Amino acid sequence: MTNEISFFQNPEGTQEEILEATFYALRQHGYADLTISKIGDEFEKSQSLIYHHYDNKDELLVDLLDYMLEQVESQVPLPNQSPEEYIEIIVDEMFGTNGNNNLEFTQAIIELRAQAAHDDNYGRLFRRSDDFIRKQIARAIRAGVDAGAFDVENPSQTAALFHTVLIGIQTEQITSDEEPIDYTRAEFQRYIENCLFPE
Amino acid sequence: MTNEISFFQNPEGTQEEILEATFYALRQHGYADLTISKIGDEFEKSQSLIYHHYDNKDELLVDLLDYMLEQVESQVPLPNQSPEEYIEIIVDEMFGTNGNNNLEFTQAIIELRAQAAHDDNYGRLFRRSDDFIRKQIARAIRAGVDAGAFDVENPSQTAALFHTVLIGIQTEQITSDEEPIDYTRAEFQRYIENCLFPE
Incomplete structure (x- = not known):
């Protein structure tokens, strides 16, 4: 990547x-x-x-x-830094602003994901990988809840939205200009501030 | 659909x-x-x-x-109902729980979106359509802000996240089980309650 x-x-x-x-x-x-x-x-x-x-x-x-x-x-970061830092790193990864973004890599991934509609050998791998990523993120969020840094009732639920936004960005990147993706990022940041951090 | x-x-x-x-x-x-x-x-x-x-x-x-x-x-709903009803309708549309979901339709769309990496004739159509959908949602959110139903600073920003989640769900649906998508929906609902409606 x-x-x-x-x-x-x-x-x-x-x-x-x-x-x-x-x-x-x-x-x-x-x-x-x-x-x-x-x-x-x-x-x-x-x-x-x-x-x-x-x-x-x-x-x-x-x-x-x-x-x-x-x-x-x-590349999914491990929760071996503070919960706040973890969120910063994962958001950078999601939006490809860590200097590691490679559009051609992402395009190839989406093209192969589309094949899953016709051949479940692709689907099986994506399910395994998607589950792994969701669980990693959920684990980190749970650690943040335990440490009192996040106020989240269901970390798996929160991780599911993170994953959907990640996949949405990957798919939008194939066709989109930068502006809508910057807008999504700003709004996702607002979600994190209002829905993850305690008031 | x-x-x-x-x-x-x-x-x-x-x-x-x-x-x-x-x-x-x-x-x-x-x-x-x-x-x-x-x-x-x-x-x-x-x-x-x-x-x-x-x-x-x-x-x-x-x-x-x-x-x-x-x-x-x-199928993007027009803002001709109350802002609260609009949000309910658009979320139902996004998550395909309006009885109108057709997985094969969505799969075909994603497969053609992947082609945009190789042929910008596809990309051009997606950009037009994505922009249209984002603007429609932004318009409805702006109307809700004007009516005092939503507390949102930048409706275009909010609409961009709605759109990314829509595209993410479409792409995940190709391979995913139902559970993660239900989780995403629950968390997106939490986002709407905390980030759209006034406290």
Whole structure:
């Protein structure tokens, strides 16, 4: 999720090199026009190696998605700072203002999420990842409640809205200008002040 | 956006019949596997009529999207009831609990939104529609502020968060179970009570 797509800066082994080539080919051609042959064009080794590992493009893309979602999950901040700092960090992550935003990464994720309507192998991975992120956020909010920093009755409920706004921003970013997203952020900040912090 | 996809119940003329066939073919095959020939299979008249109107599938899908977004826009409630009732109606619309939710309609919309990453003809339509919806909601909130029903400083900002949550729910619905969406709704309701209504 960095500008350099750093998770591919040092691909380890053939498998990761194939996933890297798949990501670049997906970015360039989109899901619909993607073929193993086009992935081969982005791959420095022999195309036959791809066929050795994968039977078809969906098998490959599901593996790529798994890999990408692991990156996303690893970026959900752990609650090892003050609750107030945690909220600041998570909001920066959500709105991509941490310098780590990569629109092409997000676009690829949304394109693969749309595939879940036709192939539940994608859906299964998104459900796992979405649940993980919601639970991480809920855990941090619960810690803040225990510490008396937040006044929230149901941290899972609060985390669910955080997650929906995160996904909404990701989806809006494909098409939107910056202004509406800045507006959403300002209003979300108002929600945090009025609904998370005690009066 | 209704269960019967009522906007196609009485297609008027060949053009609308082509769009109807395109919607059903898109729903069945997905964007990637869609061809004019598969659209022809859903079309009761001669396939040559489709080629008479359209050069390729994207031209046809952009027209379908335009048509679908008009349906979405027409469902944004007008502020011709009390501000409190308006909020209730708009939240029902957002969370698809008005009996008009159609998951397949929403899935098709998200799939076409993902195409905006590769073809700005889709992006242009989404920007127009998103702006329209945000402005309609902002107008209604402003009317509520004027009537003393809401205590909101910047209605456009509030409308932007409503819109992001709407898009987030649409996108999450592709993969999500019901529970997280119910949680989001409960928390969004808490936001409305704390951030829209005066204390």
